[in-house]
Amino acid sequence: MLSKNKIKYIRSLELKKNRKEEHAFLAEGNKLVNDLINHFSCQLLVATKEWLQSHPHLQAAEIIEVTHEELSRASLLKTPQEVLAVFEQPHYEFDANxxxxxxxxxxxxxxxxxxxxxxxxxxxxxxxxxxxxxxxxxxxxxxxxxxxxxxxxxxxxxxxxxxxxxxxxxxxxxxxxxxxxxxxxxxxxxxxxxxxxxxxxxxxxxxxxxxxxxxxxxxxxxxxxxxxxxxxxxxxxxxxxxxxxxxxxxxxxxxxx
Amino acid sequence: MLSKNKIKYIRSLELKKNRKEEHAFLAEGNKLVNDLINHFSCQLLVATKEWLQSHPHLQAAEIIEVTHEELSRASLLKTPQEVLAVFEQPHYEFDANxxxxxxxxxxxxxxxxxxxxxxxxxxxxxxxxxxxxxxxxxxxxxxxxxxxxxxxxxxxxxxxxxxxxxxxxxxxxxxxxxxxxxxxxxxxxxxxxxxxxxxxxxxxxxxxxxxxxxxxxxxxxxxxxxxxxxxxxxxxxxxxxxxxxxxxxxxxxxxxx
Missing domain, CATH: 3.40.1280.10 (SPOUT methyltransferase, trefoil knot domain)
Incomplete structure (x- = not known):
């Protein structure tokens, strides 16, 4: 069950101002979330029951199971996928050399x-x-x-x-x-x-x-x-x-x- | 002055079915219209007074002067430009060689x-x-x-x-x-x-x-x-x-x- 506040939070990440404040970013879709989840700290994972069942070993601070309909209300995509995730923005140092x-x-x-x-x-x-x-x-x-x-x-x-x-x-x-x-x-x-x-x-x-x-x-x-x-x-x-x-x-x- | 019917016609060209029926396509913006107008037959040119004054020698079956506000009602762009044009779809033969x-x-x-x-x-x-x-x-x-x-x-x-x-x-x-x-x-x-x-x-x-x-x-x-x-x-x-x-x-x- 996805609360109104969570939906609002996820959708707020469309704006840079909010992403900066929250040090967070949004990624949607099976392939993308799978690619990113081992590289970035996942604050929130929102997915359908079927998706969660087929991905049992994921690390995320919070996991919410939703229906397709709930997910589509949070999604920024024209064609919402079965999963979306909010990740922490990384901080990279770099060597000037x-x-x-x-x-x-x-x-x-x-x-x-x-x-x-x-x-x-x-x-x-x-x-x-x-x-x-x-x-x-x-x-x-x-x-x-x-x-x-x-x-x-x-x-x-x-x-x-x-x-x-x-x-x-x-x-x-x-x-x-x-x-x-x-x-x-x-x-x-x-x-x-x-x-x-x-x-x-x-x-x-x-x-x-x-x-x-x-x-x-x-x-x-x-x-x-x-x-x-x-x-x-x-x-x-x-x-x-x-x-x-x-x-x-x-x-x-x-x-x- | 752009009639409701003209606006409807222009906007209808977003759909392939209508473009096919009309053998027509839409192009918007100064650079694009200038690039295409010598290559394709122009059925309809819709532009602001300023644009038309700076492009006096254009060939088009019909030219309509409009305000920015009228043009933006016909435009399919997020940021409407000062000109749009409807061109005839060309028919190309090709040599199999x-x-x-x-x-x-x-x-x-x-x-x-x-x-x-x-x-x-x-x-x-x-x-x-x-x-x-x-x-x-x-x-x-x-x-x-x-x-x-x-x-x-x-x-x-x-x-x-x-x-x-x-x-x-x-x-x-x-x-x-x-x-x-x-x-x-x-x-x-x-x-x-x-x-x-x-x-x-x-x-x-x-x-x-x-x-x-x-x-x-x-x-x-x-x-x-x-x-x-x-x-x-x-x-x-x-x-x-x-x-x-x-x-x-x-x-x-x-x-x-």
Whole structure:
């Protein structure tokens, strides 16, 4: 039985203000909850009888059995699933040397929660563990972002920070900083290292002027055939995917073709 | 002044049934309307006075000047723009030899209108002019798809067809048919031609069994580092982007790195 207060609490997590106050976030659906429950502390698990019976060994501070109808009143999804869970927001420390030792992403005001979630899923696929976000970037704990990560949020760590300051200290250590620009150099003719920072910009405006000044390698995903009339740009998640795939190809497979 | 009937007509184009009956589709916003108006026959253009004044030479069967408030009653967008337009659906013939002469995409029941639009934008970027769609694929004229193409729909042609029959006739001509599978061969160690068909599958189920049997080259986008725990798959638009980028890199830039 799900009380009105619990329903109100769960639904309140749609708003960043409430998520921040409660240090909590919401995840819905069998696959996502299963992926996250071993990585984050679960405050509240709400599920149907059938689901709970088939998942007998779950760790959660509170477990509430509900009917489908009750669950759909708490759900933020168009098509409510058989389970939802409220998790505690983790707190990650990070070693400033991580950008020297591995490949990281930095997001300069990526606005769309779905794009952010897709980027996290891409980072996970390509073994990128840390994403540094400007304070204007969409909130990782937005339910739309969490759903779009498809569970990748269990493995990828986001750090909201003063991005110009972060990049300044990285550039002082000679960390390579890559950014995509429509007047950048063809990515396929540039050397790409196994460490450093790849910056992706805002959906409408790209990388901001202040951040652009800190980029040491301006790159471009060339269209094909070059010089033809085409779309003016690629979606930010799509561009992230192509860039990350090419960095990893160079490290692992560049000898092939 | 926008009549109630016109508002009803415009809004009715949210549904495929109505779009099909009317052979029409809706596009909203300054950039999109500007991109499409020279490529498709415009039945109806609805815009504010300011917009019309700054676009004096437009060809449309009917032009209606409206206030912002009137326009927002006809709009399907959360944030209505200053212009919307109803275009006639084009009818494309295609030469069956196109798959021998160029690189094409085939979509096997891609469901999400936003994914479809993003895939069209990717195709445009990589010079892929023809996309062959199973009849279960989302409708290209869904307003969400049209908006997500960001204008690329002016250059990329979609053909809804019996996909198994289409692929069967392609395979009889020895056209290479590529499909992505989690147990496919690493794309970076395969030869990739400048022509042929790349099949992308449904968001949840991938490529269907019937279609999979016609694939001549099963490929995989390898994750990094290989063998690590990671997301189980990539979003279909993201996978399309990485595959198309790699095909084009081979043709244009493989000598670089």
């Amino acid at each position: 991580v950008t020297d030792q591995s490949l990281c992403l930095a997001l300069d005001d990526v606005q769309d929660p779905g794009n952010l979630g897709t980027i996290i899923r891409i980072a996970d696929w390509f073994g990128i563990e840390h994403i540094f976000c400007s304070s204007g970037t969409a909130d990782v704990y937005n339910p739309k972002t969490i759903q779009a990560t498809m569970g990748a949020i269990a493995r990828v760590k986001l750090h909201y920070c003063n991005l110009p300051d972060f990049l300044k200290s990285a550039s002082q250590k000679n960390t390579p900083i890559f950014g995509t620009f429509l007047d950048g150099e063809n990515i396929y003719t540039q050397e790409l290292p196994a460490n450093g920072i790849i910056i992706m910009g805002n959906e409408g405006n790209g990388i901001s002027k202040q951040i652009a000044e800190m980029v040491t390698h301006r790159i471009l995903i060339p269209n094909y055939p070059q010089g033809c009339e085409t779309s003016e740009s690629l979606n930010v998640a799509v561009a992230t995917a192509i860039v990350c795939a090419e960095f990893r190809r160079r490290t692992a497979w560049s000898s092939s073709f | 196109v798959t021998d002469q160029s690189l094409c995409l085939a979509l096997d029941d891609v469901q999400d209108p936003g994914n479809l639009g993003t895939i069209i934008r990717i195709a445009d970027w990589f010079g892929i002019e023809h996309i062959f769609c199973s009849s279960g694929t989302a409708d290209v004229y869904n307003p969400k798809t049209i908006q997500a193409t960001m204008g690329a729909i002016a250059r990329v042609k979609l053909h809804y067809c019996n996909l198994p029959d289409f692929l069967k006739s392609a395979s009889q001509k020895n056209t290479p048919i590529f499909g992505t599978f989690l147990d496919g061969e690493n794309i970076y160690t395969q030869e990739l031609p400048a022509n042929g068909i790349i099949i992308m599958g449904n968001e949840g189920n991938g490529i269907s069994k019937q279609i999979a049997e016609m694939v001549t080259h099963r490929i995989l986008i390898p994750n990094y580092p290989q063998g690590c725990e990671t997301s189980e798959s990539l979003n279909v638009a993201v996978a399309t982007a990485i595959v198309c980028a790699e095909f084009r890199r081979r043709t244009a830039w493989s000598s670089s790195f």
